[in-house]
Amino acid sequence: MDTVTSLLNSIADVGRDAQRGGYTRPVYSTAELDLRSWFIEQAGRRGLDVETDRNGIIWAWWGAPQPGALVTGSHLDSVPGGGAYDGPLGVASALAAVDELRSRGVAPLRSLAVAVFPEEEGSRFGVACLGSRLLTGAIDADKARNLRDADGNTFAEVARANGLDPAQLGADPEALARIGDFIELHVEQGRGLGEDGPAVAVGSSILGHGRWRLSVTGEGNHAGTTLMADRRDPMVAAAQIILAVRQVAAAQQGARATVGRIQPVPGGTNVIASRVDLWLDARHTDDAVTARLVETIHGKAQKIAAFEGCAITLTEESYSGTVHFDPGLQRQLENALPGAPVLATGAGHDAGVLAGYVPSGMLFIRNPSGISHSPEEHVEDADADGGAAALADVLEALL
Template sequence: MSFHSMWAELLPVGRSSASGGYRRFAWTGADAECRAWFEDQARTRGLACETDRNGNQWAWLGDPAAGDAVVTGSHLDSVPDGGAFDGPLGVVSAFAALDELRRRGARFARPLAIVNFGDEEGARFGLACVGSRLTAGALTVEDAHRLTDGDGITLPEAMEAAGYDPEAIGPDPERLARVGAYVELHVEQGRALDLTGDAVGVASAIWPHGRWRFDFRGEANHAGTTRLADRSDPMMSYAETVLAARREAELAGAVATFGKIAVEPNGVNAIPSLVRGWLDSRAADQHSLDTVVTGIEKAAREYAAAHGVDLDVVRESFTPVVEFDHALRDELARVLGKDTGLTVPVLGTGAGHDAGILSARVPTAMLFVRNPTGVSHSPAESAAEDDCVAGVLALADVLEGLACT
């Protein structure tokens, strides 16, 4: 099956007719359809497909127990109304790259696996990379069991409803010990390649990043009868904090985003009693990130005090800077540039990935495919057909260099 036919087959799954974006959330019907698609692709190619204790899918060529395997893939879930390429491009390209290697008559000297990591985006339970975090021991079983979606459904309840055993989740060092290298292909979430005119690039590092919850607590009251001077309005403090986040990020050359908000009682004619906002912030280095978040929190506390509002700030997740394995990164750049003699772009990214989580346990690297608009986490996310094919061929070249004789 060609890249194009696989892409066309997966494209409708979980797509919203209203927004044109995707709602492939963990342990939902759309997620189950994606998993079935993955199993079908593995079976069609004669690969042994299994789902590990944390809900990640693996399709194996060769004996997994042999060790030193080369693994590639990504994820199939999405953010709310996300684009088609973030995640699925890496999985579809992995199957297509295997097809290309077989077409070339490549002889495999190491086991090869294609993986679909579960719940990478964290759209349902609020924590990114749950499947890979559990596998790598970066998320405890206790903390995973506490994860809850917007409807109050816990992660164990969702897994059980989908037919999986939540009591089995946890670190999987034996599985990771089989992996000699992990290479993830991903659409670029930015415009660096578009600006250089390159179809494919190699990742150098993932910026440190985290998510913080700001709870502004005021006093609910009538919107029409309460004097402005008598209000303890948490929305005012929240709004001013959003503006402060933009200022602090600009000063540090970083990014900071309040992209999610919950309001109580959420009435048009009611002053809120609670405004809960989630901050996502990322920077090229730890010092810059600390400066941004500290500045935002300091401003938020000043605004809250001025409006008679209480404020709690909770760090919900954090990932330090990830330097991809230098030897593997350099090998990717060498392989991709050997036929042309051209220098392959090596670039950092502010987006988190399963490769970043796994890097603490196994050598990891990433390939990026050009995104002409730089838009991601949106239905407008895109990549040209020729660039997608270039990505497949680049991944095939890399896998051939790592896994074949």
């Protein structure tokens, strides 16, 4: 029987990023495709029946697919230079939990599936949890088809190249109806569990969060011949906007706002940019506060841009309101894991999208570093294997 640690060790060389450190596994990249093949192989070894649906979600079934099934799983894609556990921990734990249930002699009274959702991080096409959004209809299919990656490829083109029919992308009520309950195990992405005490927590809620693109347009010109007084430099405006984002968020208790990506056009060393795109991530437990936060940032950005002779546009790329997991299912998880603490999280997950449509819950596994979306993300081997056992306990109770 495989342990979570041995399963993760078997993919430890897939998608290593020599430049950033950690792992870079964008959806439908060679690395992510290799991981999808790995999962299909592992599921096959366990006698699970594997299918890939029209949105690219992989389902591995123990028992015939039918409405009301118990589903667990996570994702395999990563942010650029991400850690080894964000996503794959949940998938490996689900496989190990299936092994554990069989070793206990559990005979499921309803079907169980392990699911792998594509583009959870949104690192390639800019929309987080794209697979679960498509499944539920939380994103318009035409919008999804027209999303573009950094190389200009549309999601429709990439989907077609990977065996999907772009015309069939979108809400899938039949597949959604097969989910009776969804449980996602994930590495904790903060220090809520601490270094002592239980290594497994039950999730209670997810902070409301969204992504917006701020595009600052100015006048492209020659860096050597354009006098400082004659410039309309969007990079100068962008720098001030980034500082304003920090200032606005720091003034609002409980708010988080981040500019983690900036892209100048055309991007030459000796060129004054004509446009600079900034991507803003903003979060708060109160959705109204998040909206005001973004509105305030936009207002300050407009003034900064105008002062520099530039213009600015704000485009919402994705938004998920604060999610509270199904209270009845949460109680069942707590009953199955006596003494497990209950944690809220500031990170988005497929479980958060699915929670609006089916009873959903989460388990978090201790991360002693408290760091995530970084090579320093970590889970101790004993905690990883204990997490799979806890997942098996939960699944057994629900089965």
